[in-house]
Amino acid sequence: MQQFLNALASLWNDSGLARLLNFQNGGWKNLIMIAVACGLLYLAIKKQFEPLLLLPIAFGMLLVNLPLSGVMDPQRNSMVEFTETELVQYVEGTYEQVYPVYEQKVTVSSEYGAYVSTMKTSAGDVVTVFRDGTKLYKADIATDGTITVTIPMWQHFEQGGLFWYLYQGVKFGIYPPLIFLGIGAMTDFGPLLSNPKSFLLGAAAQMGIFVTYVGARFLNLLPFAEAWGVDFTTRQAASIAIIGGADGPTAIFLTSKLAPELLGAIAVAAYSYMALVPIIQPPIMRALTTKKERAVVMTQLRTVSKTEKIMFPVMVSVICVLFLPSAAPLIGMLMLGNLMRESGVVDRISKTAQNELMNIVVIFLGVTVGATANAHNFLKPTTLLIIALGLIAFSIGTAGGVLFGKLMYVFSGGKVNPLIGAAGVSAVPMAARVAQKVGQEEDSSNYLLMHAMGPNVAGVIGSAVAAGVLLTLFG
Amino acid sequence: MNLLAVSLGEILSDVGLTTVIGLVVVFFVLVLLTAIFKVFGTVMSRGEKASQSVREPAPVAPVAAAPMVGNTQTVSSTPEVSNSIPPETVAVVSAAVACMAPAGKQYVVRGIHKR
Numbered sequence: 001m002q003q004f005l006n007a008l009a010s011l012w013n014d015s016g017l018a019r020l021l022n023f024q025n026g027g028w029k030n031l032i033m034i035a036v037a038c039g040l041l042y043l044a045i046k047k048q049f050e051p052l053l054l055l056p057i058a059f060g061m062l063l064v065n066l067p068l069s070g071v072m073d074p075q076r077n078s079m080v081e082f083t084e085t086e087l088v089q090y091v092e093g094t095y096e097q098v099y100p101v102y103e104q105k106v107t108v109s110s111e112y113g114a115y116v117s118t119m120k121t122s123a124g125d126v127v128t129v130f131r132d133g134t135k136l137y138k139a140d141i142a143t144d145g146t147i148t149v150t151i152p153m154w155q156h157f158e159q160g161g162l163f164w165y166l167y168q169g170v171k172f173g174i175y176p177p178l179i180f181l182g183i184g185a186m187t188d189f190g191p192l193l194s195n196p197k198s199f200l201l202g203a204a205a206q207m208g209i210f211v212t213y214v215g216a217r218f219l220n221l222l223p224f225a226e227a228w229g230v231d232f233t234t235r236q237a238a239s240i241a242i243i244g245g246a247d248g249p250t251a252i253f254l255t256s257k258l259a260p261e262l263l264g265a266i267a268v269a270a271y272s273y274m275a276l277v278p279i280i281q282p283p284i285m286r287a288l289t290t291k292k293e294r295a296v297v298m299t300q301l302r303t304v305s306k307t308e309k310i311m312f313p314v315m316v317s318v319i320c321v322l323f324l325p326s327a328a329p330l331i332g333m334l335m336l337g338n339l340m341r342e343s344g345v346v347d348r349i350s351k352t353a354q355n356e357l358m359n360i361v362v363i364f365l366g367v368t369v370g371a372t373a374n375a376h377n378f379l380k381p382t383t384l385l386i387i388a389l390g391l392i393a394f395s396i397g398t399a400g401g402v403l404f405g406k407l408m409y410v411f412s413g414g415k416v417n418p419l420i421g422a423a424g425v426s427a428v429p430m431a432a433r434v435a436q437k438v439g440q441e442e443d444s445s446n447y448l449l450m451h452a453m454g455p456n457v458a459g460v461i462g463s464a465v466a467a468g469v470l471l472t473l474f475g
Numbered sequence: 476m477n478l479l480a481v482s483l484g485e486i487l488s489d490v491g492l493t494t495v496i497g498l499v500v501v502f503f504v505l506v507l508l509t510a511i512f513k514v515f516g517t518v519m520s521r522g523e524k525a526s527q528s529v530r531e532p533a534p535v536a537p538v539a540a541a542p543m544v545g546n547t548q549t550v551s552s553t554p555e556v557s558n559s560i561p562p563e564t565v566a567v568v569s570a571a572v573a574c575m576a577p578a579g580k581q582y583v584v585r586g587i588h589k590r
Contacts, residue, residue, distance in 0.1 A: 190574075196512035204507035210494040217490050221483065234489065303573065308519050315515075316508065323504050433563070438561055447566040458505065465504050469497045 019067035029375035030065045036378075037062035037370075040268070049275030053248065053366050057271065060163065060370025061264075072167070072371045075160030077105075088138050090152050091129055092121045099154040110145030110173040142315045167368040171260065175365040176253035177333040182312070182358030183249075183460065184337025187428065191453040194301040197408065198420075202458025204404030205424025206466045208244030208397025212389050213470075216240045221387060228381040235259050238470040240386050243270045244393025245463030246277070247426040252369060253330060254467045258474055264373030265383040269390035277430045278437075280391070281398050285422050285438050288402045293409055295442040296417035296458050298451045306342070313339040320465060326475060327468025334464065397425040401455065423452040426459040560587055 012018050020027045021255050040058035042050040063071045082090060089095035090317040108130075115130050116139055130139035130149045169175045193199050216237035219230055232240065235258040242254045243266060251270040273280065286294075313335035320331045340350040347430060405421025419439050423431040432452035439448040569584050 101545060168513060193512060193516060196509045199505040199512075200502075201511040203502045204503050207498065210497045213493055213497075214490040217486050221486065234493075238493075257506075300573070302520070304516075305519055305523060308516065311515070312512070315511065319508060323507075324500070365561065436563070436566070444562065447562065447569070449563065449566045450570050461508075462505055463502060466497060466501050469500045473493060473496065 007254060008127075012460065014068075016067040016069065027067070028376065029127050029379050030067055032379060033065035033373070034062060036270045036373075037065065041248065041445035043275070050205055050271050052362055053265065053271050054275060056366025057267065057370035057373075061268075061373045062370075063367075064163065064371040064374050070161040071161040072374070073161040074164050076156075076158035078156045078158070080156050082152050082154070084134050084136070087152070091119070091127060091136055091138055093123060093125075095152075102153050102155055104151045104153060106149045106151060108149060109120075110147065112147060113145070114129065116141065116147055163368050163371040166364045167371065169361075169364055170256050170263070170368050170372075173253055173329060175257055175361050176249035176358065178361045179249040180330050180334040180464075181337040182211065182353050182361070183428070184334040184339075185353040185455055186358075187334075187337060187338060187341075187343045187460070188453075189312050189457055190304045190309060191301055191450050192455075192457050193304045193312055195451070195454050197416075198454030199458045199461075200408070201401050201404055201421045201424040201455035202460075202462035203327075203424075204421065205397045205401035205426075205455070205459050206245060206462045207400030208393040208395070208425070208465070209241045209466050209470075211396045212244050212393035213237050213241035215392060216389055216456040219389075228385075230382055230385060232382075233259070235474045236262055238474050239266055240261070241393060242266075242387050242463070242467055242470065243273065243386075243390035243461075244397045245426055245466055246270070246274055246394055246397060246431070247460060247463040248274060249365075250330060250426075250463045251387075251469045254470060257471060260372075261377065262386065263369060264378050265386045266390075267369040268373060269277060269387045272387075273390055273394045274427045274430065277427050278395060278434050281422050281425075281434045282438050284395055284398045285402055285419055285435075288399060289406065289418050291442060293406065293418050294408065294439060296414060297443065297446050298415065298417055298420075298448065303449055306344075309342040310339065313342065316461065318466075320461070324465060324468035324472065327464050328472040329466065330464040331461065334460065377406045377424075394425065400420045401459075416449055417446075417451065418450040418456050420448055423456040424459040424462065426456070426463050428460060429453065432456040560589060 012054075019025070020030055037058045040054055040061065043049045044054035044058055063069050086095060112130075115132060117129060117131060118126050119129050120126050128139045128141060130137045130147065135151075139152075140148045142148065169339060216232045217234070219225060220232055222230070239255040239259040239262055242251045242392065245251065248267065248270050252263065252267055255266045259266075317332055317335040321328045324331075337350075337353050340346045340353060401421035401424035402418050403421070404424075405418030408416040408421075409418050417435075417439060419435045420432075422438075423435045425431055432449055434457075435452035436447065436449040439446045565587055568587055572584055
């Protein structure tokens with residue numbers, strides 16, 4: 001009976017539930033994270049806020065915060081020293097190798113010559129050995145008297161969790177460019193080509209990134225900074241600021257390079273704000289524009305020829321990469337995807353990039369980014385600050401786009417509707433839809449969607465360029 | 476480096492430099508792209524017009540005044556649309572029709588109805 005009870009107690013102690021309910025050991029933190037994950041799942045499923053990404057992110061977060069799940073445990077390779085008996089067997093040549101043996105060569109000076117001797121093995125061979133107390137190693141003496149001691153060790157390999165292996169795609173910056181490949185294959189840059197001035201709106205909307213960088217750095221000087229443990233480095237501040245680009249893959253790409261420890265918080269903030277575009281942007285757009293400006297009906301866009309569409313990805317790649325080589329993975333893959341689409345000769349791989357590949361990478365990226373948000377990393381005051389700074393970045397980006405739109409409205413003699421400037425903050429196509437919706441509140445016959453798609457896709461290029469700048473400065 | 480120990484002046488110089496460099500580079504690259512594609516678009520349009528005029532020397536008869544969603548025409552009024560069709564659908568259908576129009580031809584969306 002006692003044995004049975006002991007076994008039960010041991011089973012309980014080894015269970016995740018026991019760890020979760022062990023509040024003194026931080027179990028409450030996991031409970032909070034599980035609640036946050038469930039909240040995000042609710043937003044993804046019920047409210048349909050960016051469900052394609054929020055759902056896997058939330059589930060990854062849920063799994064990693066279940067104690068002992070081990071899904072994000074890193075792979076461990078450790079070296080284990082031989083026992084004295086094994087050392088003798090190794091010198092004798094009778095050691096039976098079960099695990100891979102690694103031989104570490106250590107060179108010692110001739111002063112240790114007293115430790116060196118010879119011994120006869122059971123096979124009758126004479127070998128030079130180095131005796132360190134009770135330990136015995138193979139040794140070689142060079143002509144100058146230096147002694148090389150061979151210390152054998154066996155390699156102990158501990159397999160990592162599933163998400164840890166999948167996470168390597170984030171860590172090495174593989175997934176975000178693959179997502180960009182899919183985005184490129186799905187995007188029609190025609191509206192941007194028919195009105196190239198939209199590029200400027202895409203640039204203006206990146207203002208939020210740099211203003212937020214300033215904000216993040218100055219937070220370090222606030223009175224509560226020390227108490228809250230706020231000490232954002234330049235690399236961390238740059239990673240937080242990129243949330244203003246409203247481009248999830250770009251934010252993940254830059255953060256994985258500059259501040260991987262903030263990846264969970266930044267990814268959650270970036271995707272949350274992208275999902276909240278229809279709530280965050282309209283008040284800013286209305287506040288910064290007049291009724292007359294919002295009611296501007298823009299002239300029909302010209303038709304763009306196939307040649308232009310084919311030349312576009314090639315030219316953008318060459319120009320951007322020549323100026324900002326660090327933006328090559330993002331811009332290059334975005335433009336490759338677009339070239340596959342527009343060339344019309346590789347329909348099969350274009351469709352794969354848009355659908356199967358994109359979906360697979362989204363699953364891997366989502367769950368692993370979510371899995372970085374464990375209680376230890378996520379439940380910090382800095383996470384709240386990152387979320388607040390992200391909102392500021394996003395709002396300033398929107399405002400920057402709208403204000404530049406107003407400038408274009410003035411210089412074009414009232415032909416540009418400033419609302420399309422708000423679409424400069426990437427978030428394709430949500431931001432363009434918001435511009436269309438707000439425009440139609442003033443004039444239901446006003447179709448701004450295609451006009452807003454120009455700045456919208458320009459924003460994708462703009463945020464990738466901004467990421468390239470930050471990577472060059474702080475990478 | 477402990478940032479708390481860094482002076483305000485140092486932070487100011489860092490953020491000032493980063494912001495200015497960042498914005499200048501982003502604007503420079505995108506202004507460059509604007510200029511290049513503006514010129515490229517103009518050249519391509521002229522080339523197309525020239526090749527069109529070679530193919531179709533006869534002047535095109537004016538199209539009856541109607542709500543147009545064409546290559547060069549401005550929409551002067553909205554097409555007849557069933558109430559249940561969302562405006563996004565109208566925009567997408569109009570854009571699709573405009574995209575299908577070969578250069579020089581103009582298409583009219585007179586109405587969109589659900590079957």
